[in-house]
Amino acid sequence: MTDDAPALSLRDVRFRWRGRAPFSLQIPEVIIAQGEKVLLLGDSGSGKSTLLSLVCGTVVAESGEVRVMGTDLSDLSSGRRDGFRAEHVGVIFQQFNLLPFASVLDNILLPLRFAPNRRTRAGATRETATDLCRALSLPSAIVAARAAELSVGQQQRVAVARALIGRPPLLIADEPTSALDAGSQTAFLDLLFEQVEAHAMTLLMVSHDARLSSRFDRVLHMDEIATVERQAA
Numbered sequence: 001m002t003d004d005a006p007a008l009s010l011r012d013v014r015f016r017w018r019g020r021a022p023f024s025l026q027i028p029e030v031i032i033a034q035g036e037k038v039l040l041l042g043d044s045g046s047g048k049s050t051l052l053s054l055v056c057g058t059v060v061a062e063s064g065e066v067r068v069m070g071t072d073l074s075d076l077s078s079g080r081r082d083g084f085r086a087e088h089v090g091v092i093f094q095q096f097n098l099l100p101f102a103s104v105l106d107n108i109l110l111p112l113r114f115a116p117n118r119r120t121r122a123g124a125t126r127e128t129a130t131d132l133c134r135a136l137s138l139p140s141a142i143v144a145a146r147a148a149e150l151s152v153g154q155q156q157r158v159a160v161a162r163a164l165i166g167r168p169p170l171l172i173a174d175e176p177t178s179a180l181d182a183g184s185q186t187a188f189l190d191l192l193f194e195q196v197e198a199h200a201m202t203l204l205m206v207s208h209d210a211r212l213s214s215r216f217d218r219v220l221h222m223d224e225i226a227t228v229e230r231q232a233a
């Protein structure tokens, strides 16, 4: 990891999903500076989640470079990519991906299991998790509840706390507001941005909703940054 590197840089990236409906993506160049808040817009099926998977290192480019905080993910073995992601990237998925039968506390602490440096940064983990819940307008007693008992809005905030704990430098969010009404979306983004700014994190968020644009430092459109080829199934 390099302190003055961009949070994220993609250069000459090519990636292809094989199978019944092949889909290929080419991205000449995308650079996101540390501390930027960037919205990635694009139609359904335009490859937004695929791009996030490349950034998370859950899939690997066929050619080109995907660098996170200066590290080229293709230089890492699959096991080291998992460790690198756990240390450096907080992820908020569209469906939140909480473990329903585990407590809120265990859900929030989950990424720290695979990330010793992030665990150290998190300090006293129970207190840190409880503080994060409070900062996200959740009652502190919620840490003892099972994730399955929470409302959708509460689950979403727990997913944010899990992504924020231990202050990974890059936060990736895939349509985190799609399950919320307009008022709840605004309140959620207020809380998310407050945390991102307080910890000088970089945010890359995917959405269909161009109305969110004015809240971000920069907006990327899939059809401007990528060339896509797809074949029908």
Ligand SMILES: Nc1ncnc2c1ncn2[C@@H]1O[C@H](COP(=O)(O)OP(=O)(O)OP(=O)(O)O)[C@@H](O)[C@H]1O
Binding pocket: 017, 018, 019, 021, 022, 023, 042, 043, 044, 045, 046, 047, 048, 049, 050, 051
């Ligand atoms: N796991 C996978 N295996 C094979 N093909 C996939 C896989 N995931 C995505 N694809 C292909 O990649 C294309 C782009 O999908 P992707 O989910 O990246 O788009 P998206 O812009 O995020 O769409 P949406 O907004 O609907 O979530 C899909 O049409 C599909 O054909």
